[in-house]
Amino acid sequence: MSLSLFCKAQTTIDTVRSSPVTVPGKGLYEHDFLYAGEGGPETMFIIKGGSVVWTYTHPAKGEISDAVMLSNGNILFAHQFGITLIDQQRNVLWNYDVPDGNEVHTAVPIGNNHVLFVQNGKIAKVIVINIKTNKVEKEFEVPVGNPEQVHPQFRHARLTNNGTLILAHMDLHEIVEYNSDGKAIWSLNVPQVWGVTPLKNGNVLVAEERIPQVEEYDQTGKVVWSYSGKELPGFKFGGWQMAYRLDNGNTIINNWTGKGNKTPVQFIEVNKQKKLVWALRSWDQPADLGPSTILQIIDNKNRPENVRFGNIR
Template sequence: MNPKIHHLVTSLALATFVSAEPSTAPDRHDFFYAGEAKTQDMYVVGKGQVLWSYHNPGSRGEISDAVRLSNGRILFAHQYGVTLIDSQTKDNKVLWHHDAPAGCEIHTASPIGTERVVFLQNGPEPKCVVMNITTGQVEREFPLEVGNPKSTHGQFRHAELTTAGTLLVAHMDHGKVSEYDDHGKELWTAKFPGPWAASRLANGNTLVTGTKLVRELNPAGETVWELTTADLPDQGIRSFQIATRLANGNTLVNNWVNSWSETIDPETAPAQALEITPDKKVAWVLRWWKGPNALGPSTTLQLPDSPRIQNFRFGEFH
């Protein structure tokens, strides 16, 4: 064979082989990152480099939910409270803070416009709360049904506003996902085993995650796509928490590692996030356990075009 042709064939074969492997390039996505861990840590990553970080080593409570807005403000729920900071200031100035009442927990919060926040309060009387962050006043609250009112920690982890001005709530200990209006009327519901998070997709379907399962449900509650740990046998999946549908049709899902019950060895720790194609191939893997800015356990990985950064309304609140 002509040496030039042989070189071309070899190169094409190599390119085909390499493209079949999942990418591990840290600059594949720019993202905001936070996770449930023993300390409160958050990061902004751009072009494969940490551009901003937040560390609170003396913190109490895990970061279960966080959203970075386009103006650089970051709202995060950290079990015993919810806080809004300005990441554009040198000291990450606290703009607003609310403590969870004794015996209660707050694991999820979303901004409504620029003056309000909606959050779920776990506890003996679980509820949804709309609070004005400029006045500190509660402007609306309604009760939420749970599986066990005495088990505060296991009731809720994530809720998310939709473009229709409703709230999707993952009833973790109640085995369902429900959509509510701003008065607490249940508009839609579907059964799901131990849901951790849910988001409404542009096609009207709902993407739901549980510990070992990601499922896309249509409005009738029927499964149209599903990802399980069996589909990822070599990825060391511990616990899915939040999944995001990307513009290219792939699904980005985090893989949380419990640092309270497992010793995390940076050399052998599993992926923190994976990008999965519709046919369940791994397109990208994030492993960033080493170095001074090791990202740590993963709960949320928000891309710059995330719908959560929009100033959603919640019924009459906007």
């Protein structure tokens, strides 16, 4: 292709908007939140009162697929080749590096002394480690679709109120609930599963990345609520990886995509009636947040470490 034709094609691409000029909500002022996303560099942000009040860039290769702020302000994050716990002074409090040939994309704090994570690999495992003693207190193998293809095996897992683990088997196209002995007690076929969020009512909120679509499943496997990117005319989406249910019943969904011409949205929020009430689009300094994966609403009620896995609390 000649330079003139390339420039013309590039201009055409860059002038195609991925979202309307005006989007609903108050932008960065809508919520206080922790933000992180898959994409270099490995940077996380805390937004309060509409401004970036804290950032951290991790000096390592990989991508941040999971991050959570504990009630004491410390932040635990999984970054493909390791898991790190830092305080807000950016001191490393604990770190785990995966063995060669393995990856880790999700980590869950259990109280202040334990971390549960899923280690992708030829032999994939769920592991619970005591971060005070660095001793593994629980470990069991989980099946994968292809032991030789480590990267696409798992992205996300969360603990339920019953002390069980919901795990998204990306390369097996299913979600599975495991008890603390490693026994599969429930499963459901979900073709493009990426993220899973157990809800207070016992249902599971699932994000299917490539469709993109979010479904809420009850324990019988019935879809009781769903939302698709096709329901928002005027928006173009990359991949939906994560979905979060707020106390008011609204659902926040990430849109994993590049900056492009700065018109893609990074998160959307819809209510029960599927009305769009907020869209986050922040690609300019001093709040160029980059690609999105994780968003955690910050409020005084947030105690994400108040979970258990069997008898481990």
